[in-house]
Amino acid sequence: MFRWITISLLTLLVVGVAVFAYKEHQDKNAILIQAENSYQRAFHELTSDVDTLHDKIGATLAMNTRKQLSPQMAEIWRITSEASSDVGQLPLTLLPFNKTEEFLFDIGDFAYNTAIRDLDKEPLSEEEIAGLEELYKQSGDIKNELRKVQNMVLKDNLRWMDVELALATNDETGDNTIINGFKTVEKSMDGFQQTNMETGISSRPDEKDLSHLKGEKINKDKAIQIAQEWFGEVEPSEFTITDSGKGADIPTVTASFHKDKRNGYMDMSKQGGYPLTIMVARDVEETKISLNEASNKAKEYVDKLELKDMELIESSQYDNVGVFRYVYTEDDIRYYPSTVQVKVALDNGEMLGLDALQYYSRPNESINQEPSLSEEEAKEMINPNLEVQENYLAVIENDAQELVLCYEFLTTKDDETYRIFINADNGEEEKVETLNTSEEKFTTDIS
Amino acid sequence: MLMYIVLYLYKTTSINKRWVRGVNEMARKKTVMFALLFTLLILPVPEMNHSGKIHAFTNQVIQQGAVGQDVIELQARLKHLGFYSKDVDGVFGWSTYWAVRNFQYEFGMEIDGLVGPEMKNKLVKASKGYEQYLPSGDGQTNKQGQAQGGGGGGQQSTPSEPTAVNVPGGYSQNDIKLMANAVYGEARGEPYEGQVAVAAVILNRLDSATFPNTISGVIFEPRAFTAVADGQIWLTPNDTAEKAVIDAINGWDPSGNATYYFNPNTATSGWIWSRPQIKQIGKHIFCK
Numbered sequence: 195m196f197r198w199i200t201i202s203l204l205t206l207l208v209v210g211v212a213v214f215a216y217k218e219h220q221d222k223n224a225i226l227i228q229a230e231n232s233y234q235r236a237f238h239e240l241t242s243d244v245d246t247l248h249d250k251i252g253a254t255l256a257m258n259t260r261k262q263l264s265p266q267m268a269e270i271w272r273i274t275s276e277a278s279s280d281v282g283q284l285p286l287t288l289l290p291f292n293k294t295e296e297f298l299f300d301i302g303d304f305a306y307n308t309a310i311r312d313l314d315k316e317p318l319s320e321e322e323i324a325g326l327e328e329l330y331k332q333s334g335d336i337k338n339e340l341r342k343v344q345n346m347v348l349k350d351n352l353r354w355m356d357v358e359l360a361l362a363t364n365d366e367t368g369d370n371t372i373i374n375g376f377k378t379v380e381k382s383m384d385g386f387q388q389t390n391m392e393t394g395i396s397s398r399p400d401e402k403d404l405s406h407l408k409g410e411k412i413n414k415d416k417a418i419q420i421a422q423e424w425f426g427e428v429e430p431s432e433f434t435i436t437d438s439g440k441g442a443d444i445p446t447v448t449a450s451f452h453k454d455k456r457n458g459y460m461d462m463s464k465q466g467g468y469p470l471t472i473m474v475a476r477d478v479e480e481t482k483i484s485l486n487e488a489s490n491k492a493k494e495y496v497d498k499l500e501l502k503d504m505e506l507i508e509s510s511q512y513d514n515v516g517v518f519r520y521v522y523t524e525d526d527i528r529y530y531p532s533t534v535q536v537k538v539a540l541d542n543g544e545m546l547g548l549d550a551l552q553y554y555s556r557p558n559e560s561i562n563q564e565p566s567l568s569e570e571e572a573k574e575m576i577n578p579n580l581e582v583q584e585n586y587l588a589v590i591e592n593d594a595q596e597l598v599l600c601y602e603f604l605t606t607k608d609d610e611t612y613r614i615f616i617n618a619d620n621g622e623e624e625k626v627e628t629l630n631t632s633e634e635k636f637t638t639d640i641s
Numbered sequence: 642m643l644m645y646i647v648l649y650l651y652k653t654t655s656i657n658k659r660w661v662r663g664v665n666e667m668a669r670k671k672t673v674m675f676a677l678l679f680t681l682l683i684l685p686v687p688e689m690n691h692s693g694k695i696h697a698f699t700n701q702v703i704q705q706g707a708v709g710q711d712v713i714e715l716q717a718r719l720k721h722l723g724f725y726s727k728d729v730d731g732v733f734g735w736s737t738y739w740a741v742r743n744f745q746y747e748f749g750m751e752i753d754g755l756v757g758p759e760m761k762n763k764l765v766k767a768s769k770g771y772e773q774y775l776p777s778g779d780g781q782t783n784k785q786g787q788a789q790g791g792g793g794g795g796q797q798s799t800p801s802e803p804t805a806v807n808v809p810g811g812y813s814q815n816d817i818k819l820m821a822n823a824v825y826g827e828a829r830g831e832p833y834e835g836q837v838a839v840a841a842v843i844l845n846r847l848d849s850a851t852f853p854n855t856i857s858g859v860i861f862e863p864r865a866f867t868a869v870a871d872g873q874i875w876l877t878p879n880d881t882a883e884k885a886v887i888d889a890i891n892g893w894d895p896s897g898n899a900t901y902y903f904n905p906n907t908a909t910s911g912w913i914w915s916r917p918q919i920k921q922i923g924k925h926i927f928c929k
Contacts, residue, residue, distance in 0.1 A: 275854075278853070296850045358864070459895060471895055486702035510809070549892050630734075632730070634728075
């Protein structure tokens with residue numbers, strides 16, 4: 195009797211477990227299929243986008259009318275942005291696929307700049323057409339390679355989940371067809387980078403450069419000494435000093451210390467020991483000093499950098515810290531690329547952070563300081579619905595990454611404030627920004 | 642005002658009188674009289690305290706970017722006078738700045754956008770009865786408000802809290818939250834600078850040609866962050882992570898313009914080792 199009860203109970207249990215396991219298995223499969231499907235969609239969309247891209251570039255080359263060219267370029271720009279978004283949805287982050295992504299970026303950039311340009315006044319140059327032809331060739335190569343991969347995927351029912359798995363299990367040498375396919379695509383891009391640079395199609399943002407800084411290379415003792423000047427009561431032995439590695443844009447020395455309640459971190463340039471980034475982490479007590487007092491403190495720290503002619507242009511309070519942005523001003527001209535930021539605790543006015551990297555990495559290149567337009571002339575370039583409140587002369591970096599002298603106008607329309615930069619030489623609107631620095635709290639529970 | 646209160650009290654007590662029986666009439670009348678006199682003495686004092694203490698500027702000079710009760714009062718007063726038309730939210734933004742400047746212009750003061758003692762005096766004198774513009778819920782003691790302090794500081798009771806916050810560089814609170822989630826999931830055991838560096842990497846990827854152009858795109862890119870893959874991104878982040886994100890958005894970048902980082906002890910990809918390394922912060926190596 196007892197035996198039978200046990201047997202039936204166990205049987206029930208086994209059946210129960212089997213049913214449960216089957217259900218789990220089904221659920222898991224459903225999720226896997228869904229994930230696989232979204233990968234597949236992104237991949238197939240990518241191939242079709244590259245396909246269209248190739249066609250469109252080809253059509254542009256055959257075009258003669260300027261009227262057609264601009265919309266076509268806008269279309270190319272749209273497709274490249276979609277293609278990059280597709281790439282972003284595929285598990286390729288740890289695969290060398292950079293060059294292809296950069297290629298898409300380059301085409302997009304070029305297409306955008308051409309689309310917004312007045313082609314009647316400034317038609318495509320010989321060089322640019324040569325560059326476009328080059329792009330056509332490259333996109334053709336990518337298209338073919340991707341088509342091959344796609345064909346394999348469809349023929350052999352390859353799954354992107356296997357790619358994930360192969361990458362996750364560190365199977366670098368593993369023979370995954372999709373991975374190999376993408377490596378081939380990437381390889382086909384080799385050598386193109388150079389030609390793109392030459393034809394002026396690729397323009398990567400220039401890296402930070404501090405080589406203009408004067409001074410000797412600093413050693414460890416000097417680094418500790420500089421760090422002590424900024425952090426105060428920290429023993430030399432408490433600092434950890436490290437040099438930056440080979441990949442750094444600029445050689446830096448890092449000094450850091452970790453105490454119970456106060457941590458500090460400081461980057462300084464190897465050349466001359468200029469402080470670039472300083473951060474102090476500690477718990478900040480309740481607010482005791484006002485933002486205004488804090489800004490005076492902040493100024494003291496900027497003065498400590500021995501930077502002259504720094505003007506406060508922005509201050510904001512975040513809970514119990516204040517962040518202040520200073521900009522270099524010479525002859526009443528603001529140099530926006532040369533900024534220094536200071537973060538001050540509002541409990542005792544101690545500096546919690548300083549960022550002067552931007553300032554030091556922008557040598558104050560000589561720029562024509564005489565505007566050819568008068569202030570009144572520049573004002574006429576502004577939308578008449580706007581009311582001008584303040585204006586300055588300012589140097590900014592425009593979309594083409596050139597320094598330009600501008601009139602800066604702070605204007606209002608209804609309740610909105612806009613910052614508008616009008617080129618002081620040709621009256622073009624270089625930049626229009628909506629100034630919106632605060633946002634409503636959506637829940638009162640955020641603390 | 643007082644007369645009404647006295648009358649009211651008298652009325653209520655006389656109604657009570659009818660209800661209560663068997664109480665000595667004389668003694669009752671005496672008590673009432675005494676109570677009335679007493680209220681006369683006491684009542685005005687707390688009333689003045691009310692308007693005097695709770696809504697008054699502290700001594701600070703208020704400048705653009707400030708947050709707190711002083712700003713709420715400033716905005717309410719300017720709104721009462723018609724200089725300011727937006728919501729009274731407690732954040733000294735651009736609209737408040739222009740309102741202050743216009744006030745200074747109209748009242749013949751030096752136009753500097755700073756709210757100092759002179760401006761406060763003139764403002765207080767000019768804006769009697771501004772209370773209607775204070776945000777609702779005013780006058781209640783708010784525990785959270787006390788904990789947060791705010792720009793005013795030093796007040797016993799907190800009238801009301803700012804209903805908005807400063808957000809850096811055009812990012813929304815939700816962007817910041819999402820990034821804080823990622824930073825917390827990826828680097829919660831790291832020193833503060835390590836957390837700022839991770840946040841900076843996310844921002845550097847936004848600018849890079851080889852990564853998506855939105856914060857969510859960068860964070861949710863498959864295989865980009867392990868915290869996303871294993872679900873740790875959905876842990877609730879602490880304040881430190883959020884502060885690190887705000888610092889990174891404000892421009893601090895201890896990573897040295899890195900777009901990748903990895904933990905050398907757990908890195909599964911050989912490729913990542915081939916990237917040019919910039920520096921190590923905590924357990925993470927940052928690279929290009």
